[in-house]
Amino acid sequence: MTDHSGELLQGTLEMLVLKALSLEPMHGWGLAQRIEQMSRDVFRVSQGSLYPALQRMKRKGWIRSEWRVTENNRRARYYMLTPAGERQLEQERAEWERVSRAVNWVLAWEGGTA
Amino acid sequence: MRLIPELRERLRALLFRDQEDRDLDEELAFHLEMQTQANIARGMAPDEARRQAHIALGGLAQVREATRDARGVRWLDDLVADVRLALRALRNRPAFTLAAVATLALGIGGNTIVFGVVDALYLRPPAGVRAPGEVVRVFIVRDEGWIRTRNGGPGSYLDYIAMRDGARGFADVAAMVFPMTLDLDRGENAEQVRGQIVSWNYLSLLGVRPAVGRFFTAEEDSVAGAHPVAVLSHGFWQRRFGGEREIVGRTLLLNGKPVTVIGVANAEFTGIDPQPIDVWVPTAMAAPLGLMFGGDEWRTEPAMAVVSYIARLAPGVEATAAAADAAAALRHAAEAYPGLDPTPDVRLASLIHARGPERTGTAVVALMLMGVTAVVLVIACANVANLLLARGTARRRETAVRASLGATRGRLVRQHLTESVVLALLGGVAGVALAVAGSRLTRMFPLPTGAADLNLRVLAFAFAVALLSGLVFGIAPALRLSFVAPADGLRGGDAGMRPGRGRTRRALVAFQVALSLMLLAGAGLLLRTLRAVNAVDPGLDTDRLLVVSVALAKAGYDRDTRETLYAEARERVGRIPGVEGASMVHFAPLGGSAQAIQYDDAVADTALVEEGPYVNWVDDGFFAVAGTRVLRGREFTPEDLAGAEPIAILDERMARVLAPGGDPLGRCVPLGKQVDEGGCTRIVGIVETVRHRYLDEPTVPHVYVPRRRDAAMPSFGGPALLVRTRGEPAAYVQQVRGAVQSIAPDLPYVAVRPLEETIRAVTTPYRIGATLFTLFGALALLIAAVGLYGVLGYFVAERTSEIGIRRSLGATGRSVVGLVVRQGMIPVAIGAALGIAGALAAGRLIESMLFGVSARDPVTLVGVAVALAIVGVLASVVPAVRAVRVDPMVALRVD
Structure with a gap:
């Protein structure tokens, strides 16, 4: 109800989370930092929308969480990919590539029949 | 995943x-x-x-x-919050909550009780049957010829053979004869059991499994009497034999014949009709057990329509196709049966008894009552909706506050609906409690014990009904209340009221009154019917009569021995203190059996004969015992029974038939064989007309002849000993049975039954209908009265200041009372008019249950309308009096 930023943002955010978690398990704040790095200047991801997204993805069974201790000896909730999450990432990446190839092709098109 | x-x-x-x-x-x-x-x-x-x-x-x-x-899970959080809110709101208004819950409990409780009966009668296939959906009852429709079964009825054994051999749409078809009473054993251990004659494949077709032993073989069902075998029901096996395993191979005495038990059916299966069966015997045993007059002829005689059928549909065959196929097989066979309808038809019905053409009057009543309780529930819902609307006035402010704080309309509707549903569920719980308390009502129905008791299905029904009613009565108030502009609601007082808002509520009251009137009209008609049925003069004094019968002929006693035993029985029973008299009759009163007699129609008023005339055989003193008045002449004396001259007694109807305008007493008229062979019978007495069949059927002219000397007496039917007692007849049953049993040590079962029981069986549907209709009608009226009272109460509360002004301007108390009562009587009058119109239109639904009264009986309709008006006035008077008591000073200060 409060989020009017559209599906693209949500879908993209989820893909970014999956991508980040495919590298290593991370806690929420770490994820926020990583996503900020990854999408610098492209998407402005509010840190606040990260947590509901994580909750949704947990419900979908893409990620799971557990409490661990950080390097600084702090307790934090870490998120990691499930096998379903890995498949989802693969699928989304494929989809993304298909779409972006199409976009590239359209941009490269200079007339005539395909 | x-x-x-x-x-x-x-x-x-x-x-x-x-x-x-x-x-x-x-x-x-x-x-x-x-x-x-x-x-x-x-x-x-x-x-x-x-x-x-x-x-x-x-x-x-x-x-x-x-x-x-x-x-x-947000919705759940909301739900929990809403339920909490609802409970708090309901707790804060105990009077309202109590009224609403009580109203709903009455409505839901009534529905639960009646649904238990409807469920048992209409919705549950007989237990123990494999894939009951594939099994159908087969009825034969014959429009012309000797046998006419226009609505579908039984056929002959030959029809069974024809369908078995020719109907490809049936995987199998089995024959059965209506259940009969069999005498088991002799002497003191004798009892009567319910037996059914079935074709050998009956139990296997139904997919019943034996608990011990086995079922019949085709061989055992071929030659009459060659294999005297029987299968017992599990219940009977337990009751009579304590479930002993050695039952298989044991010999029982059934109707005096030794029969070997070959098996016991499993516990679940008690037959396919509501009344459980004790013993099954193959069709080949019907004649040897004396169950069919004419011996084994019934299996070869095309006109003996005593057989019913069940069939299992062949895989993948539609019922209609199977019926057409079976009809074709019957038509093919009918070519050999002159005199019968050459083109019989076949009608298939559910295995559930009440869904077929044989449904009983009680089953019809149960269905009607389901409609009645549904209407009561609708009235209850209207009432609660009314209370909610009235209460909404008080809650407008609260709603407005919530709306102005940002609650969306959907959220508000949901909250109000939650409250309604919570209310309805509370009503449902109370209703189920009420149904448990009132489960005695279901015992009025002739159902096996416990069949209509509370079970999971009934509970689920009650829950569903409660939920549905909550939504039904809640939706209008919820929509209405959520549509409050915050500013209006917050302004408070009368200022927030839209004019004409009470119109919905008054319309609801009119609606309730109309429905109540229809129910009460039905109750009135059924009460008048019951009174008419009870007022039927059966031509005898039924109060203190016992009917005693012993099947001596079936048990193999010869005629002389039988007569000696009967005479002895009459003698011994007559000596019991408290027995006023005893006499023998061939066809017991209201027994249903009869025999036609020929008469000389050349000199008779044949227009008076719709059916019969019938003949019955009686001993001396019979009419005195029966309580039938001898109008002229005398009844038979002991000397008459020994005499040689043919004599007879006529009932009044027969007297009018034989001597139009005159008196046949003392005349000698040809009767029976005399009509063809010559001779005549002297008429020695005229008695009042006795109903020998059902109370709700017209009388038939009768001729009575002395019992012992007539060789034409049929082998079926009787005889019976009629006994008049001084006190309650049921108290004499044991003594009378003992007296008869003492005559000989090995008599068959001595059946002793108060005649009132037989009559009760006929009047049961009328009694159930009248009692429950009246009960629910009164309930509906009560609920409607409470509704009217509530509406008027709010009317008075809303107009307190107006009434105060009127009073202070000099209005008399009487005029204020008039104002309030008028307000109340307008919806009552409108509702009553609609209700009368509805009752006239719905009359056809109840017609089949009426006797001696028309569905449009004006006395009933006017009477009910008047009763309603009186209740309406009473419900208005209390609020009116409260209005009069309003102190003008207080009233003016209200705002």
């Missing part, structure tokens, strides 16, 4: 909500901490660093809310 984590997460969110909330708080605190430290590391002051961290996160509370929403 995906469903499982989803489910698990939602479940966790649900069950460990507090834990989840704590975890989230900790997680967010950690996030802020890390961000703050990062900000400090970038050179911010600690306070600023913390502020910026919060800004980056976007508000702790919002994130928390959004994350909770993402758990997908």
Whole structure:
């Protein structure tokens, strides 16, 4: 109800989370930092929308969480990919590539029949 | 795959909500901490660093809310909150809650009780049958010829053979004869059991399994009497033989014949009709057991329509196709049966008895009562809707406050609906309690014990009904209440009222009155019917009569021995203190059997004969015992029975038939064989007309002849000993049985039954209909009266200030009372008019249950309308009196 930023943002955010978690398990704040790095200047991801997204993805069974201790000896909730999450990432990446190839092709098109 | 984590997460969110909330708080605190430290590391002051961290996160509370929403259980949180709110609101208004819950409990309780009966009669296939949906009852329709079964009825054994051999649409078809009473054993151990004659494949067609032993073979069902075998029901086996295993191979005495038990059916199966069966015997045993007059002829005689059928549909065959196929097989066979309808048809019906053409009067009544209780529930819902609307006035402010604080309309509707449903469920719980308390009512129905008791299906029904009623009566008030412009609602007082708002409520009252009137009209008609049935003069004094019968002929006693035994029985029973008299009759009164007699129609008024005339055989003193008045002449004396001259007694109807305008007493008229062979019978007496069949059928002219000397007496039917007692006849049953048993040690079962029992069986549907209709009609009226009272109560409350002004301007108390009562009587009058119209239109629904009264009986309709008007006035008077008591000073201060 409060989020009017559209599906693209949500879908993209989820893909970014999956991508980040495919590298290593991370806690929420770490994820926020990583996503900020990854999408610098492209998407402005509010840190606040990260947590509901994580909750949704947990419900979908893409990620799971557990409490661990950080390097600084702090307790934090870490998120990691499930096998379903890995498949989802693969699928989304494929989809993304298909779409972006199409976009590239359209941009490269200079007339005539395909 | 995906469903499982989803489910698990939602479940966790649900069950460990507090834990989840704590975890989230900790997680967010950690996030802020890390961000703050990062900000400090970038050179911010600690306070600023913390502020910026919060800004980056976007508000702790919002994130928390959004994350909770993402758990997908938000609706549940809302529901819990709504239910809490509803319970609190209901607790705050105990009077309203009590009225609404009580009203609903009456409505739901009534429905639950009647549904238990309808469920037992209409919805449950007989237990113990494999794939009951594939099994059908087969009825034969014959429009012309000797046998006419226009609505579908029994046929002959030959029809069974024809269908068995020719109907390809049936995987199998079995024959059965209506259940009969069999005498088991002799002497003191004798009892009567319910037996059914079935074709050998009957039990296997139904897919019943034996508990011990086996079922019949085709061989055992071929030659009459060659294999005297029987299968017992599990219940009978337990009751009579304590479930002993050695039952197989044991010989029982059935109707005096030794019969070997070959098996016991499993516990579930008690037959396919509501009344359980004790013993099954193959069709080949019907004649040897004396169950068919004419011996084994019934299996070869095409006109003996005593057989019913069940069939299992062949795989993949539609019922209509199977019926057409069976009809073709019957038509083919009918070519050989002159005199019968050459083109019989076949009608298939459900295995559930009440759904077929043989449904009993009680089953019809049960269905009608389901309609009645549904109407009562509708009235109850209208009432609660009314109370909710009235109460809404008081809650407008609360609703307005919530709306102005940002609650959406959908949210408000949901909250009001939740309240209604909570109310309805409370009513449902109370209703089920009421149904348990009132379960005695279901015992009025002739059902096997416990069949209509509360079970899971009935509970589920009650729950569904409660839920549905909650939505039905809740939706209009919910929509209406949620449509409050905050500004209007907050303004308060009468200023917020839209004019004409009471119109819906008055319309609801009119609606309730109309429905109540229809129910009460039905109750009135059924009460008048019951009175008419009870007022039928059966031509005898039925109060203190016992009917005693012993099947001596079936048990093989010769005629002389039988007569000696009967004479002895009459003698001994007559000596019992408290017995006023005893006499023998061939066809017992209201027994249903009869025999036609020929008469000389050349000199008779044949227009008076719709059926019969019938003949019956009686001993001396019979009419005195029966309580039948001898109008002229005399009844038979002991000397008559020994005499040689043919004599007879006529009933009044027969007297008018034989001597139009005159008196046949003392005349000698040809009767029976005399009509063809010559001779005549002297008429020695005229008695009042006795009903020998059912009370609700017209009388038939009768001729009575002395019993012992007539060789034409048929082998079926009687005889019976009629006994008049001084006190309650049931108290004499044991003594009378003992007296008869003492005559000889090995008599068959001595059946002793008060005649009132037989009559009760005929009047049961009328009695159930009248009692329950009246009960529910009164309930409906009560609910409607409460509704009217409530509406008027609010009317008075709303107009307190107006009434105060009127009073202070000099209006008399009488005029104020008139104002209120008028307000109340307008919807009552409108409702009554609609109700009368409805009752006239719905009359046809009840017609089949009426006797001696028309469905449009004006006395009933006017009487009910008057009764309703009186109740309406009473319901208006209390609020009116309260209006008069309004102190003008207080009233004016109300705002």
